[in-house]
Amino acid sequence: MIQLTTIQEELVNLPLNQKIYAEGKFGCGKTTAAIARLSRILENVALGSEILTFIPNRTLAKPYQEAFSSRGVKPQIQTYNGFIQRSLQLFWPIISEKAGFASPEKPPYFLTIETAQILMARLIESKLEQGFFNALKVPSSRIYNQIMISMHKAAAAEFPFQDYAERMKKSWTGEKSLLQIFDQTQECGELFKKICYQHNLLDYSIQVEVFQQYLLPLKRYQKWLEDSYHHFIYDNVEEDTPAAHHFARVLLTHCQSALIITDHLGGFRSFLGGDPSSAAELKTMCDRQIVFEETLICSDSIQSMAMCVENPFIAQKELPGDPKTAYTFHPYHQYPAMIKQAAADVADLIHRQNVLPSDIVIIAPLVSDVLYTSMERELRIQNIPCFIYRPSRPLIGENASKSILTVIALIHPEWGIHPRLLDIVQMLQTIIPELDPIRGHVLVARAFKEIVNDVQEAVDYEIKPYSQIPSDSQKRIPASIGLLFDTFRQWILTNKRIEETPDISLSRFFHTILTKKGFAASSDRSEELNLGIKKVIESLKKFRTILEQVDADLLSWKDYFRLVHEGMIAAQYYEDWFLQPENSVLISLASAYAVMNRPVSYQIWLNAGSPRWWERIYGQITNDMVLSKSWQDGDQWDIQKEYETNNESMIRQILALLSRCRKQVRVYASELSESGQDQKSRLLYLFADLAYRFGRNKGATEYFTGNLIQGMTSDEFYPGINDTDWSFKEKTEEEIQGDDSNQFIMEEDGR
């Protein structure tokens, strides 16, 4: 049983018919108190099914799930989006016709961010050919994604997408020739919506619009809400959208009790439409406000550092501790040297200071492959496992999912994805863990032969069985691996160009091949592969569902694979970081860690010189601020606004990181970036500022003036400028050569 603090106790024991607004920084015990209150509700007045718990994303569901499951109660933990999907499904027959869907009698199909992008790519293909978005110097995969996000944000901020272009254009202070991209975005978005309405397809923006306009106002629906839910808990409300807050207001009026929890330092999902200021408006609907002020996590020195960052003018005497001991700063010139030292320091913490690996997090503003691979390698040398968390990576960017996609490419050459031999080696190494890179190379080089099918315009591979590869090569590969390879080969041959959909094929592949002895899923280190397969199957399944709804000439599997290989942004399927092994160090994006409720004792901040600590997530057509609810008509997005926004979000992020740190932050910076370019960030200025305030002597010393030599004797002269007569007598060559004093005339010289 957790011992609650006074303020937690107070919250838990407030009457069960009150609506409470609890606010405070991360780490003050708000969620713990909320769970205790939830238990009290369950014990006293309500069934589990009567309590609706909202969280902005699924990563935050875990503590609530545990609280429910310990009581054997069916949880009602939902995201806003998940909840409205369920509602739309339930009430579809009532609203579908009114909302304007072409086939109201058929069920709705919800698009994921992936399926929506694929459809968008297909629909605007001809527009791009016409020259749409030519003014933007960005890859087309980013354009699909940005159009989708702009629609999402309009819906999340509750303004009609028809107003999008006008709003963006009014705010624009950049290059005038770019104004057309906003009209183009709107045109593409509207085309997309039109097709969606024709096929009962609902992307996030349509889901929200239909829900807000047609379902939420329905008396019948409100009655259903009132009957179903009596208690409402909404955690991390600041990370959610104005549309979600709108719905929360409705629930607040219907429910007997409510608990709204907000984190003062939150607001990290503005790139997804999250809006802390709209969240704050919920306060007015609550009977009671409680402020959590005392951190249960941070040491006095970390708290002091946070206070200094928050208020640059704070006096030292107001601080509970010494901010200087809260952090160490390690500057380097070269990037690799920085990584090496950071890894060595992590090893020192673990091996010499007995810190648990899971009590350390390594944070960077951008986790590239080089950063991860070199850090992972440095830690591996020190015997320290690590776990990387990079949400929304493209499927093709992850080893496991890429390998699985290679398997699909091999059975479906007609879809036009031709894997390289190296990709096949990578795939075989992934599915047969015993296969090393060299034997993998031997096997692929001898067993795979490229064949071109002119009729289908496809490139395929002929695959020889193990027994038929040349005997010298066969000898190099153990028969046990040969056997596994033949099993794999046979499966590929049997399934070539199979009619069934690839998610089903893959599922069969997993169960009939991968779980067999010797294959990856049967080994004890199969988490990564299992997760990869889950991701790919889920992605394929979602696409298949849509494919079944639309005409064959509108979308095909080819479109799916093309977009995946172009590096399409992946949907977030599973919250990978729950899978982190216990004894490992977490490596995470700074922004991703700032929304995790997972404090540690030591934070390692890498690459403090990177401008990424400061810059917003890129996107001309998806500007968070302009597309937010609080944007005032007539305001302009100029450098001043951008600067203020960046500054504010960096400070917020820093404070959020600090609120998740118990003991110390270790900051590492290099003057040169990973690719050798000079770099400098606003974050460095923050540390310089701290250094001047708390660590340096402020006394000004004129170190130059003291050294000035004023009265130098003037005996300097200009050699050679008195040569006024330039009409000289020519000296003969003989004369020069006869000059003994010239050290460069060689005696043996024949001239």
Add this chain to the structure above:
Amino acid sequence: MTFTPRPTQAEILKYSGGTMGISAVPGSGKTHTLSALAAKLVEKNTLKLHQRSELEKFEQEVLIVTFSNSAVANFASRIAGFLSENGMVPGIGYRVRTLHGMAVDIIRGRAESFGIDPDFVILDEIACETLLIRAVDLWLDKDSHSTFEAFVDPTISKNQKEKYYTDKWRQDIINISKNVISQAKDYMLLPEKIRQAIPSDGVSGSFRILAAICDIYESYQSMLKAYPALDYADLMYHAFDILQNDPAYLDFLQDRWPIILEDEAQDSSLIQEEILRLMTRKHVNWVRVGDPNQAINETFTTADPKYLKNFLKEAQKTVDLFNSGRSSVSVLRQANRLIQWTSQFHPSSPCRTALVEPYIKTTPKDDPQHNPPDDPNRIFYDPRNYEPAEEVEKISKLAYEHIQKHPEETLAILTPSNDFGTQFVSELEKYPVDVIEILKSNRKTRNTADYLAKILTWLSRPLNQKIWLDLFEMLFHHHAENDFYLSPDHCKIARDRLLSIQNVEDFLFPLSEEKFRSELSGWNDPEIVMQTFFSFRFLLKRWLDARFLKIDQLILLIAQDLFTSSDDLSISNQFGRILAQMVRTDPSLRLNALAEKLRETAANSSLHPGLQSKDSQFDPELYRGKIIVITYHGAKGLEWDQVFLTSCNNYDFPSGTLDLLKNSGNQRKKTARPFYIRNNLDLQAEALQQLETISFPEQRLVYIEGEGSQKAYNNAASERLRLLFVGITRAKKGLHVSWNTGRFGKQSEAIATVTLRKKQNEARS
């Protein structure tokens, strides 16, 4: 870092605001003075802001801009030194950038609002040239022979014409386009604007060559856009465009960088000058330092020393840094004589402005940097008419003998071209002396490339035993001087052992680790050899693991394993970036093909900014007793005790109009002036002249065919005089000047060196 400034330097350190122009002679300590000034301003500003608690202005920076990456590193370390000494945080309160780096910062801050990806790709010259070649080929198809026919010398026979068309025309058009497009961007002219401005008789009439290049420019730009990427000239173009069109951003930057210090200002171009003018318009704190006499980049870039000269006239304060303690009195005498003779007596009057005052003055008596002791005998002009090979042989020998006699000295041979430098490098192989080559592609770059290429090749063909053994030898050869390296005997033992391993996987991934260990224990090879095997195995396994990464990431990882020096790492970073660009252009490239590309890139490293180790702060002092071979251009900013200036003939150092009139047949033929073109026209110069005419309509310039060629020739002759000046002022104690008769034996001694030689002889007699 104690700094005792001279009175002129102290005058500069008094600066607290306004415009100040500084004309600095070679060796006058301008970098050190400017660094000290920057540090002083940073300290003053930071402390002021802190005292007033104006934290919102805390990010104000003194912006220092310069020309090359090496200068950036040099400035940064000096300023950091001054600041650390005084308890300040280095790296804060100032920003040192090349002009292009500054443009990147400007663009990045507002890229989004101007349709540019903030992580935009900057294409290096090879990739740009690939696009340009495609654009030229498209144009050639369309144009057929028509433009060629309009310009070809009518006296040339039909067969010859066809030969020139096939062999030369395409390459010449590529070169011309490259320079004209770059100049057009400098003038902020996009193809549409040029087309509109070309007089209506354009295509068939007098602006024909510009009209042709405009077509090429248009398709080149659309290829860049499709990429999407920017070339180097685009950086300046976009930076200027953004500043001009976003007043709020301009205002923001003006406050962020309230003081700008500019070094090497003689190398600024029009657009660079315009950008700096915009940025300093609000606070008007601008210090420009340069030496108009060292402006030697006009021919290759759009730089022009006239901007500095004009600034020196308009600045609120000017200071001449005329004292130089670098060279002996006799060396300085040569430099000053060259200035005086050029400005007063040069036979071609347009060249008389090539070199200007101030003259170089020695340092005062109690100056910490005395001029080296003078020995007039160490100045020698060799009057003999060598053939090129003879000159190479002779000078190599002299250089070797000098360094034998004075192993404590530094020495360099300066050549006008990379090719001529390569001849010296080959000749010097005869002598037991270390030769450091800083030419088009230097050995260091090639070695780094070779390391990486060998590894990529092996990763693509890991079963090939020969590649595997080569790789081992490369990594552990005693020349490699890595953590472990083997003596030749040990290397042989190791090689034999590795040869005995039948399959590489038995070594890297034995099926039974236990069996492998017991086998190893039976090898009885020397400890160091065994250590090397473990190290080799460890590295290979790691690289195999990483081979699925993207190429730039793979190269970075390998480099981090192989190299510790910042030079090597930085060169590897550049290679990674270049290869990633290639893969993006051609996704079918495999690792072995990339290995080849890597070697090609290394062989042409001068085309890639950042691939030269000189750019990572080449320090001549580290090469005592060795011979440096370097071009005149590459030598700028460096100094040696003994300098050999080679090839001082009227091809490499032409005298201007006079030569053209007297002896046009022997004149320097630049690639931009194809010899098969009628009326001795320099097509590039003509196109540039046309561009200038339409760029400045307010000047009411009238284009007259031939004037551009004439002007270009005078400019080239003037620039070469400055190049000679740069060459002379590299010498601290000794200077040896020689010349050759050129490839066809027709060249004569350069008029400037004839004059200096005669003057020297006369003085001596």
